[in-house]
Amino acid sequence: QKEVEQDPxxxxxxxxxxxxxxxxxxxxxxxxxxxxxxxxxKGPELLMYTYxxxxxxxxxxxxxxxxSSKYISLFIRDSQPSDSATYLCAxxxxxxxxxxxxxTGTSLTVIP
Amino acid sequence: ETGVTQTPRHLVMGMTNKKSxxxxxxxxxxxxxxxxxSAKKPLELMFVYSLEERVENNSVPSRFxxxxxxxxxxxxxxxxxxxEDSALYLCASSQDLPGRGWGNQxxxxxxxxxxxxx
Numbered sequence: 001q002k003e004v005e006q007d008p009x010x011x012x013x014x015x016x017x018x019x020x021x022x023x024x025x026x027x028x029x030x031x032x033x034x035x036x037x038x039x040x041x042k043g044p045e046l047l048m049y050t051y052x053x054x055x056x057x058x059x060x061x062x063x064x065x066x067x068s069s070k071y072i073s074l075f076i077r078d079s080q081p082s083d084s085a086t087y088l089c090a091x092x093x094x095x096x097x098x099x100x101x102x103x104t105g106t107s108l109t110v111i112p
Numbered sequence: 113e114t115g116v117t118q119t120p121r122h123l124v125m126g127m128t129n130k131k132s133x134x135x136x137x138x139x140x141x142x143x144x145x146x147x148x149x150s151a152k153k154p155l156e157l158m159f160v161y162s163l164e165e166r167v168e169n170n171s172v173p174s175r176f177x178x179x180x181x182x183x184x185x186x187x188x189x190x191x192x193x194x195x196e197d198s199a200l201y202l203c204a205s206s207q208d209l210p211g212r213g214w215g216n217q218x219x220x221x222x223x224x225x226x227x228x229x230x
Contacts, residue, residue: 008152031216032216032218034218034219036221041223041226042223042224043114043116043202043221043222043223043224044202044221045114045221046218046219046220049218051216088155090218090219092210092215092216093210094210094215094216095210095211095215095216096210096211097209097210097211098160098162098167098168098209098210098211099157099160099168099210100206100210100218100219102154102155103154104152104153104154105154
């Protein structure tokens with residue numbers, strides 16, 4: 001079983017829609033969670049960084065962590081064509097090891 | 113501008129060539145990483161350095177050779193590559209390793225080198 005599972009999509013939505021992107025994980029020791037956005041021909045760009053459970057909002061983006069269900073989400077409100085990209089989740093087990101754990105990424109297209 | 117700069121952005125090489133990828137971070141971070149990103153596959157961690165010391169080598173073939181002369185620079189030396197090595201090679205940095213100090217801070221990535229092996 002993979003440490004982090006993420007549906008690769010692709011996901012297509014009309015402009016203005018609310019988008020929900022999700023990751024599940026198997027290890028309850030994960031405490032820090034990140035979402036990255038990766039445009040074609042570019043590197044992953046950090047979007048959101050959260051600790052433990054709860055919600056964090058930044059503009060049109062909301063990151064949600066449910067540690068009891070081992071489930072994290074990224075919501076995008078009023079989606080724009082410029083949001084078309086691949087979104088990767090990542091997480092860390094604190095004070096342990098040398099690596100970050102990544103999902104495979106979800107490809108999103110927002111249609112004008 | 114992410115604070116992590118990779119050169120070159122694109123590289124085409126034959127299987128017998130020797131080339132090097134360069135990464136420089138301007139963030140004052142202590143940890144640096146090399147990843148391989150192939151289509152439809154998750155990021156593959158290749159090498160991890162902390163304060164110029166290699167701490168992880170994930171069963172990477174010896175045709176890939178990393179070098180970290182100081183905490184701001186990271187190189188990946190390539191020789192006798194195979195067609196399946198064609199991919200996007202990403203460099204990342206973080207304040208510390210997850211197991212140390214400020215290691216719970218996120219990674220920051222460069223824009224990668226798109227490598228094509230003929």
